[in-house]
Amino acid sequence: NYKELEKILFSMDRKSYSAYKSLKGEYKFEKYILAIDHVQSDPYAPPSKMRIIMDRKICGIPYELTDTKDKNIAVSDFLTRNFYREIQKSGNDSAGTGGSGRIFIDRCGQEILERTSVLIKGDKVEVRFEMGMPARGRRIMGKAAQKIIFEQLPEIVEKSIIYDNLNKKALNEQVILVLDQEYARKILKEKGLVAFVANDSVLPRESGVSDKPMKNAVKFKSPEKFEITLKLPSGKEVSGMGVPKGITLIVGGGYHGKSTLLVALERGVYNHIVQDGRELIISESDAVKIRAEDGRNVEKVNISGFINNLPQNKDTRAFSTENASGSTSQAANVAEALEYGTSLLLIDEDTSATNFMIRDGRMQKLVAKEKEPITPFIDRVKELYDNFGVSTILIVGGSGDYFDVANHVIMMDEYVPKDVTEKAKEIAKLDENKREFSSNDKFKGVTQRIPLKKSFPQFGKLDKTKAKGKYSILYGKELIDISGLEQLVDDSQTNCIAVMIEYFKNKVLDEKLTLSQVADMIYERIEKEGLDSISSYTGHPGNLALPRKQEFCASVNRYRKLKIK
Ligand code: ADP
């Protein structure tokens, strides 16, 4: 129990760092069990992994606050943020060499994600955190360790986890908000919509490096034509812009807020915290941002709907390259998104390949159809909707050609959206340099691909697939660059993708299932057994936050040694 632990810590003072290893185990404190799952080998190594395991009765959070998955996620997120805040307030600070003496917990951003940091399950609440075991040089600071574990930690736990000490109003608010958000996302389809932006939302962010809301921003106001009112489970009625299914064009002068609107829709696949400004910006959960990504690896993707008759007769029904061009990378990104399943594509001209997006009437007259391998997106976007049920919201500020195919045209005018559909359609009618449909055949869809086991050779027994920051993953020595995935929002999602890749190659890859099916199996398991269940660690599972299937599959697709049947 804790008395013993205290004695051991004192007796360890000034001993060599490795003596800390013997602390592994569980210690009973008054209100919880402290589990020391993994002890770092030196003060500079990643901090030691620990858990607080508390009885639900002692914690006191009412069961009706956690009786559905969505509520459980909302409460776990709330407790994680609390714990983080209390660490900052506790005066906990480094005390010696390296990360000595500091307590850490996964840091939440503006989104509310399913995480491993706090687990509320059955009659237990667990907090998963880390601690830099204090040392001076390589000598243990036993008294400092005692102080952190016996003074700082209990106080942090007391203030951040025990229900009676929580800001109950804020906790309730977060739970209600998440339920409203989930409901709004669920009824989009019923209402014939793909996205919703509440009036008074704040779309722009503070800066390129801060995801907090911009102060004094122009608040969102729906054009009358698209304004609808949603009745939410909380009883709140909220009005805003409903973006209908189909093809929606966002136009407007440079710097009038087009990209800001699109980015807000990209992030609308996630739930946001109170006062984020985007709480009620809701998109289809499977919406995918599509961009050009020159240089990416592409492995046997069927891009023939967009690119055909390449020089040297290269087959585009199973197209591979180690260095995709702007247009081929964007075509591959669309094809792959259709493979995993999506109902909404989001495209910004700022990050698109022009030749993938448009080809105007004049260019069509100059360059014969047979000489141009690309069927631009403008000639597929309607088919995608009519025959495959995939809607598109896209920004094209520089070409009016899309007026012909768009169902709705929204103009951003000094950050305020206006409906200009009628006017755009009239202009389209008058046009003399009309373009022609540029393909000889119909869009036939994509091909589901089966990953092969030999894509993932063993690379050393102890090494694991590892995340390096938010935008890269190391598989052995192979770096997977995922910086093109703009809807990835959290380092812990990248961590989770790395763990999922381990799980994927060891447990579920079988050369009969497609990438999409294999991914579904992993998500099914997580749904049933929880996020912990894919981690190979016992105890503290690492800091994981659930990514979407779209980002997981996209990461696998960016792995340069991926082999396809
Ligand atoms: P566009 O894509 O039309 O060129 P952006 O969306 O990039 O324009 O926006 C241009 C600038 O205006 C950005 O710096 C953005 O932060 C700012 N901005 C966007 N929307 C708003 C708003 N509602 N209120 C205040 N500033 C905004």
Ligand code: MG
């Ligand atoms: Mg822009």
